[in-house]
Amino acid sequence: MSDNERLARAALSRLLEPQDAAGLALVRVVGATDALRIATGQLAFGPELERDITALLADNGGSGIWPGMTAALKRWAPRIPDLAPERDLATMHRLGGRMIIPSDGLWPGQLADLGLHEPICLWWRGLEHELPPAAKSVALVGSRDSTSYGASVTGDLAYSLAQRGFTIVSGGAYGIDAHAHRAALAGAGDIVPTIAVMAGGVDRFYPSGNEDLLRAVANQGAVLAEVPPGSAPTRYRFLQRNRLIAALASVTVVVEARWRSGALNTAHHAETLGRAVGAVPGSVHSANSAGCHRLIREGGAVCVTDAGEIAELASPSGESLVDLVPGQPAAHDGLTLEDLILLDALPLRSTSSVEKLTSVAGLSADSVRAGLGRLGLLGLAESERGGWKRARKA
């Protein structure tokens, strides 16, 4: 790995907004080092480069926003004076963190599913330990202004999933995100129990009310961003950040979301990536569950109510066995129609003769006698002084 490549990607992550398709395509076509030189006007380019980028963008459904190389250069130019990749890398080093690029061993392989939209690099605070694969990661996301119901459900889910060895991915925000990170740290199943993916630079922990929590996440897990230190968490970057949350996990679960919510955006990213999406139901009176119900209604999400159902989405092949039928089976399950009718006809306190039962149940005497034998064997009927009654357990 050349230092040039690393420096170039550090610089490009400041030059380009996340998901700048033209910039990402340029990196794909000529590599990061030459991409930076072209983007900063140090290297000329010919018409074949433009053709290659156009083709790549068309393959990725993004040619509509491609204004041509000259326009792109003009767009990138204003930020060139701000580029200082060595300083950014030094900042991360000072904070005990690092910056990783796709060729690094620590690079999370599941991000490749983003295709052209894979980030240029990741700015990372936390343990120098590889992140778990998508199959062992669950994203829990939701409203900042979560209710006590949302807090309690998120806590239960994150803790139980962590105990089952899942890593909890979220966005480090107030509300559902914070509850998810906190409970995952408490559950601490995997060596990386939780990952916070930030919309702004990881040099500061934002929002400030979550500073202690995010410090704990960095100490025991990982705090990541695709934008360099000092970057503001703009609305646009929040939306782009959501695709990273969705891509890191195999399942995205929306615990609480209003009708319009950033969490739904994360769910849509997950769907686009072919990842499973779950949503937790709640009161129809709660505005904070309206987004979840919308996802479920519109078929964008599976209704999930506990950690077992989420684990099932993460490994649908059944690796994670869950209890599919809670609740006790009833004693009368599996009876034939005739035996069920006969059971209904049996008195609870007094006893009844076979003759009486034939009339009440509308069955022949033979059927009644045979049925009473079967119900007796099952402990559902008992005879007393020549008559029959229902057994206490029936």
Place this chain on the structure above:
Amino acid sequence: MSDNERLARAALSRLLEPQDAAGLALVRVVGATDALRIATGQLAFGPELERDITALLADNGGSGIWPGMTAALKRWAPRIPDLAPERDLATMHRLGGRMIIPSDGLWPGQLADLGLHEPICLWWRGLEHELPPAAKSVALVGSRDSTSYGASVTGDLAYSLAQRGFTIVSGGAYGIDAHAHRAALAGAGDIVPTIAVMAGGVDRFYPSGNEDLLRAVANQGAVLAEVPPGSAPTRYRFLQRNRLIAALASVTVVVEARWRSGALNTAHHAETLGRAVGAVPGSVHSANSAGCHRLIREGGAVCVTDAGEIAELASPSGESLVDLVPGQPAAHDGLTLEDLILLDALPLRSTSSVEKLTSVAGLSADSVRAGLGRLGLLGLAESERGGWKRARKA
């Protein structure tokens, strides 16, 4: 209509348990009058009758339970002495009710969808007024031990649906059923605001705690059963009764149900009939919502949260227009990517120059100027002393 046919059906409804497939097939093949004579041994039958019944049952997927005519006769024999159709009709008359048969004008046409399993007759207390078609009827069903949440949601739904002109069909039981009937009476949209379909005879209002309510349902709506006066509401009859609830309405909505619940059985009947099924979500901590979540998860039901969504299921062609997008659109909806980035870059309090914005937003000066123009027109950006800031509404 011959009195013989009416008397024969009255007698057959006592002789045969609901959904006695052999008996129903016999009625289909030879008509009710001869069916009663054969079933009571007054008329002989030949092998061709047995062949016809076997074929009819096979067509209806029920040949597995057909033990042959001789066995059926033996099964029916014990109840022959109890038959007293004149007495049963007189009882209904005394109660101000009636008994109707499929050839009557009052017969609900939607019951024909039950095919072979259409009831032989209906014992009816209530207004002598035809019932609304399925498209104007919604079944609301659920737990007997409903929670305050279930009570409140059922009340809201039944009342709103009644006000929209829907008739509410339910089972007259405690809990969700009772709340549904009560709110429908209050909403009183249709001339028949609510229908209670009973598992036992309509001569008495069962359960006794609902006596006043059911009397009100009979006075303003209808209380129906397929079993004759004096019949006990056995477990088997509850399960068969559920198919009538499902068949009378175009939508069956389960408001609250435990993991195992009779309401789920009604939902399955509705599904089998090709009727729409809805389920109301609730707290994942509530055992009374577990059955609803199960239905939604397993694809047996659509998640429904208000009367509008239920009305939509009743007339999916859009006859009943509902507000599809609650919530206010955000001011920044529909912005292009560049304008969204630019909006994010605009300061809230101080102002920023075009040059500064090119760097913060990573856009060319031309793009920034054009974007500021667009945002200004939308009222999202405003200029002040040569600089730009975000407008208050943005």
